[in-house]
Amino acid sequence: MGVVCVYAFPVPEGKSGQQVVDSLQKQVELLGAVKTGNFSVDCETYQANTQAGTLTTTPQRLIHVLHNSEQPASCFSVLDTGTTLIADVLFDVLIHKLTSGKAGKEAFYQQRKGSKMESKGPRYELSDFIIKIGSVSMASNFKGILVEVEYSPCSVPTECWNLMRELMQSFMGNVAETPPTLVKNKMDNFYLPGDTINQYLEHFTNFRKQTVMGQPIR
Amino acid sequence: MAENQTESLIQAIRCTQKLRASVANVFQSLADGCPVEKDNAVAAIGAFQESLLVVYNDFSDVEKVSSSLQPLSSVTPNSIYLSIDPAIDKLPVYQQIIQSYKWSNKVSDLAGYAASVMEPHAKSKRTTQYSSAQAKKVKRISPTGHAVAPTAVEACIARLTQKVPDISMKITHPLGSHAVLQLTLGRILKAQLALRGLIIERVNVRGLTETNLDESQMELWSRSKYDVFQKVTESATAAVLHFYFPHNAEMSLYTFLHWFQKFRTLFSAPCQKCGKHYLNGLPPTWRDLRSTEPYHDVCRQ
């Protein structure tokens, strides 16, 4: 597992998301990257079932369930308290049990309406770098662009940050001036798959907030 | 203890034989009978009495010896235990059977290999002897670095560990006596050095997180999946050849390790020529052999 940086790439006024994605792809291909397929990161949010009457027993927690095509056998669950659980993909079955009532009984948790978010797009490899250009959608509406760059041979951000920055700035410009906050907070530690998921969740939450405030990024 | 026992047993048997002889003697003389004349009657009775006395003495000898013997039960042979039924479940039968099965299988396999290897040699024996005798005439001091005792290798590695503090070393012996060094360089990379004596035979560099199920053997042969470590492996192999001193193996090992520890900055040091970190998807993967400064592969000329 290498170090991963995820950046939100701004869409300038008067340009469509697709145009920006296309130009990014062209730049990455010019650097010599080879397309190796597609990727997707998806996120579903659940909240406590408020219709079930007594609320004292079930705490008011949000459960974000995420999947990353880079770790296809895993299921990531993040609580709003920050607790991150990494489990086999079968954990979905358990979530399914938690969220579906049976035999006339109510479920403990329910899906938040229209909360499903996804970032998907092409995946490129450039030597040991993996570059992913994702278009973010929420309930099939375009929300923005997330660019993910991974340097797989190295697991400690301090060691390879300068190397990564040189590559990232060559096609993203000033967007990649500093490491993402989450990476910055643990520059000297080993980077783990759960950190990538938390970076994505942070971006998803930001996109969602912008929607709530009525300022779509387009 | 056991010897005493056998000695007294032999003695007892001897005494018993003596007793039987003397008893047989008495009955023999009784059976034969003897012509009794008036004057020798007393002498004949005396002779008979004497032979009875011998029997009596022999008998008391046997009794004496037999009392010194231990009771019968403790000297009974192991065979009597056959009658006691063994609890098969309590004996490690399964494991022993499997062990011996595997062992005999292995022996037959190895014998097969040995036979196929030795067959051609049996024919060419004479010619090889001849050529080696010829080779001896050319006098040359042959390198000795490969013929070093394992203890000397370990002592040498222990010395080097102190001289090269950045590298943590672990000695393993996956294939018999020759050592394979497992090197870990900070949080950057792992490397395996196959040694023959103290001569470096092969070096393979892999990522810190690249693991194999088989601890030591496989890592030596499987290439890293990352381009950067494949490049470093190439550089290191070139350096092994550069630092080879045929008559001072420890020196060549030391100079190699000294050079190799500079890869601690593999991802973080910029190239000395172009001043950048990134070029064609790779960091500077070459370290100059003299100055140990980092260069990109294409920048070093």
Place this chain on the structure above:
Amino acid sequence: MYMDQLNQAVKGGIAPFHEYLLQGSIVDSSKDVLVHRLRGLCDNADSNPEAFHDHEMIFSLKGSPQQQPMTVYLRHSLIQTDCWHLRYVGSTEFGDKTRQTLVRSCVDIGVSDSIVKFLNEIGFKLEYEFVAKGYFFHKGRMKVTVSKLFKMNIQGDVNNIDPLTLSCLVELSVVVPTGQEQVGEDMKNFAEQLKPLVQLEKVDHRRQQQAAT
């Protein structure tokens, strides 16, 4: 996307799996004999039997009366301390006399060490816990465990333990996708070979609970 695949899998009977189970017990003094026989019968007879030393915690989520309580079993290996295993067991089908074993649906999930915190935060409460020590064998897809159960004197302290009984729990189980009834037959045959040391039977837990109350 994943949810769709998963729903398909659930409908198609691939997940959750079904566990076929037989249980029995053996007194401590005869345990070695059983272990020995199992070594002979099961795969990998030449290596030492695999020992385990686990801490099992049972969590359940109870909401209002309109909500069906939910229970999960969490096992934490005390030998390989980064191994955490979460298990959800569905309702048990005891079946009639023709069925050889107990059958229940189950979901086995490997999880990371943050699981206890995670369960607590979404509302699960610790019901009870115990420590299990023993040996694990397998023959093909059949799994046999011989385990000694210990009660914990202080909550959360896995070192301060006392044995629960003077015997060991023996379990024979197979986990397969739905609709492989043949498994029950295989298990019965295997259980037959362990007689008279241990009598493996399908145990009706509900009846036992009723008898206890």
